[in-house]
Amino acid sequence: xxxxxxxxxxxxxxxxxxxxxxxxxxxxxxxxxxxxxxxxxxxxxxxxxxxxxxxxxxxxxxxxxxxxxxxxxxxxxxxxxxxxxxxxxxxxxxxxxxxxxxxxxxxxxxxxxxxxxxxxxxxx
Numbered sequence: 001x002x003x004x005x006x007x008x009x010x011x012x013x014x015x016x017x018x019x020x021x022x023x024x025x026x027x028x029x030x031x032x033x034x035x036x037x038x039x040x041x042x043x044x045x046x047x048x049x050x051x052x053x054x055x056x057x058x059x060x061x062x063x064x065x066x067x068x069x070x071x072x073x074x075x076x077x078x079x080x081x082x083x084x085x086x087x088x089x090x091x092x093x094x095x096x097x098x099x100x101x102x103x104x105x106x107x108x109x110x111x112x113x114x115x116x117x118x119x120x121x122x123x124x
Contacts, residue, residue, distance in 0.1 A: 061090075071099075097122045
């Protein structure tokens, strides 16, 4: 599986890894090939640490390439922030394949939305 990950700047590793593990459990998946994200987030410490903790490579893609991937849940917030309407779903689907878990958002403090999004795809 490929796990697409988006995160706001400074999202902590435990929030990233917690959501990644939750979406993998939802997909019933254990065989992770890679975490994938947009180039602009490829050095985010929380995302890098999550890939290291899972023992998988972190793949990054430019915003233009991710913007060309059709996704079910585009976001103007993502487009404004990094230049593509999807990070998590598009990064998961960039190799083609089937989206198993659409974009999920981590829980934030006080029960509001968190700083991390993830999606899982079976590559084609």
